[in-house]
Amino acid sequence: MAIITAGPVLDHLLARLRLNYVDDALYTDDDVLDLFNDAYREACERSQCLRTLQPLTIVSGTREYALPADFHEVIAVVVAAAQLQPIPLETAFLSATNIDGIVPSTAYYINGANLGLWPPPVTTGATGYLLYAATPTPLLSFADDLDARFSIEYADLLVHFVLWRTQMMSGGAERIPLAQFHKGMFSSRIDELRRSTQSMDSTAPSQLPHVSNFAGAAVQSAL
């Protein structure tokens, strides 16, 4: 007799939903996969678990740089050792030129699918980094693997999302407590995933107070 081995995670979650009153006469496998994708995307985006570090090569006079295709949200932008602060798009456009002609960029903004630097850079070759939270590649089947950065231990949150949504779609006030229970479980598992992702909070005070903005200091001395 063949040894029974563990099956794909998503297959198991689908089987659990079929046991758990998600009737296949009401919700086909494709419907469930759509709901899984909604849950997966929401969990990845809210927890910022898909973190990616992207290098930026700065070009003099070029204000905007294309964001990666899987970009969801900025976590931090650093150029020439200085962490840039976010500013609204309108603020960036109100003062679009680098008035002093030499001031290093101090802020960033998002303009559609581009990351903008403000004031515009005046040197070429400076290096920068964009740390961002990515959005996941959609799941195409129940045999797909989840992104390696999404800890598989949190896959059960997909089940809670589907149960929450299907309860709400079914209608009837008597379903409210159960729907709320699953919604709460979904949210609390995302919070746990978020905490597990942040080994060291990127917004925490610097652990290296002696890191100096060397490039910035050089510019200041030139002035």
Added chain:
Amino acid sequence: MSLIVATQEQIDYINAANKRIACETLALETSDSPAWTAGSYTVAMPANLIRYFSVYQGTTALQEISAVDYMRVRTGGVVATTKTVYCAIGRTFYLYPAAATTTTITVHYAYRPDDVDATSTLELTGYAERLVERMAGAYLLLDDGQPELAQSELVSIAEDAQKLRRRHRRSRGHGSTVRTNKRRARRLI
């Protein structure tokens, strides 16, 4: 203890519960020494890593910094330390400075157990093994239309896993004074 299971469904429940308890208790620890290629700033984390405790190069503990500090250092910031520093982003360790020659780093970490099959013996033992059994039971209650009971059991398991995790940390000497002194001693040598 060997598993007593008869169906795919049972294996899948135990497999999910086994991984989740390993993650919540961090009870399974190991070390690995991935290669750090000359000129490279990155080392991929071991595939089964859940949480790392420390990173060494030889007998020297590397200093962890935030991702923002790492980005500042890589883009021209001057760091007044001779130590190698690192941060973790996604499934990658980012180190600075780059390795002069190809070497290895040693990562001490909690790991995720392999998938189980019908012939497996769980790596988690004792109390943690019982938590696996309870977790699989809680999933079954949930899927049997008994969310109140399942929720009560899940909360109870989370508390017990937390206690086990703290006890495990103490028993392994994580954060103890003795360990700190040993580290100091190593530095003096």
